Amino acid sequence: MDAFIIAFYGLCGYLVHLMIVKALGISASPRADGNSDILLRQALAGAAAAGANVEYVRLCDLNIAACIECDLCRKTGRCELEDDYQPLLAKMLGASRLIFATPIFFMTVPAQAKVLIDRCQCLWAHKYVLKKPLITAGSDRRAMVIAVGGSKSTRMFEPVRMTMKYYLDVLDMNYTANLFVNNIERLGQIKKHPSAIKEAFRLGKELIAADPPPPTEPVDVELFSTPDKS
Numbered sequence: 029m030d031a032f033i034i035a036f037y038g039l040c041g042y043l044v045h046l047m048i049v050k051a052l053g054i055s056a057s058p059r060a061d062g063n064s065d066i067l068l069r070q071a072l073a074g075a076a077a078a079g080a081n082v083e084y085v086r087l088c089d090l091n092i093a094a095c096i097e098c099d100l101c102r103k104t105g106r107c108e109l110e111d112d113y114q115p116l117l118a119k120m121l122g123a124s125r126l127i128f129a130t131p132i133f134f135m136t137v138p139a140q141a142k143v144l145i146d147r148c149q150c151l152w153a154h155k156y157v158l159k160k161p162l163i164t165a166g167s168d169r170r171a172m173v174i175a176v177g178g179s180k181s182t183r184m185f186e187p188v189r190m191t192m193k194y195y196l197d198v199l200d201m202n203y204t205a206n207l208f209v210n211n212i213e214r215l216g217q218i219k220k221h222p223s224a225i226k227e228a229f230r231l232g233k234e235l236i237a238a239d240p241p242p243p244t245e246p247v248d249v250e251l252f253s254t255p256d257k258s
């Protein structure tokens with residue numbers, strides 16, 4: 029009888045473990061405690077408060093080479109370069125929520141982010157050349173993007189939006205929200221922006237807690253100070 033009870037509770041625990049949402053946070057800032065990184069950790073705290081099992085990854089800690097356009101993935105659906113991309117890919121596919129945080133460099137994402145995104149060409153080949161399903165159909169996968177720029181431009185977020193749209197598409201993730209903040213440049217300056225901190229936490233929580241279906245277009249939270257149109 030005891031063995032039965034232990035097995036029963038063990039099974040229940042396993043089922044609960046399967047039901048816990050996994051949220052992966054990817055930080056593209058090259059500086060430790062960068063502004064986007066601080067917002068990412070707030071968003072992950074929000075996700076954890078909603079019950080998610082969260083994991084944080086800093087791209088600067090990883091060794092990911094740039095895509096060499098060998099096109100082997102068009103035949104196999106797999107990237108043949110062996111480096112830290114493969115374990116990160118497993119994490120991206122294993123998580124059902126993704127929070128991607130990036131600074132703006134020259135009007136778009138920094139090299140660290142672009143290298144990762146380009147390596148996802150193998151997912152594009154898998155999905156659109158080989159026409160193989162990546163993720164079980166009907167899986168509820170959602171992602172949000174955080175981007176921080178130093179200038180007062182509002183247009184610098186458009187390239188990020190476009191790149192992230194295609195990156196999240198190959199990952200079979202619904203693009204559900206953006207948090208864009210401009211006019212933040214000095215290290216840690218975002219800590220003096222309480223609405224950004226608050227919105228990051230709220231959006232991270234909502235990413236986990238919001239009922240399906242996710243929105244068809246991302247919800248934008250744009251915290252722009254004295255916007256100019258450059």
Ligand SMILES: Cc1cc2nc3c(=O)[nH]c(=O)nc-3n(C[C@H](O)[C@H](O)[C@H](O)COP(=O)(O)O)c2cc1C
Binds near residue numbers: 062136177212
């Ligand atoms: C190489 C480089 C390029 C940058 N390019 C831009 C830019 O095009 N537009 C902008 O508003 N800020 C630009 N910035 C400023 C950063 O976006 C800003 O400092 C931001 O807060 C950095 O975020 P982080 O602390 O998360 O890394 C640039 C900074 C660097 C180092």
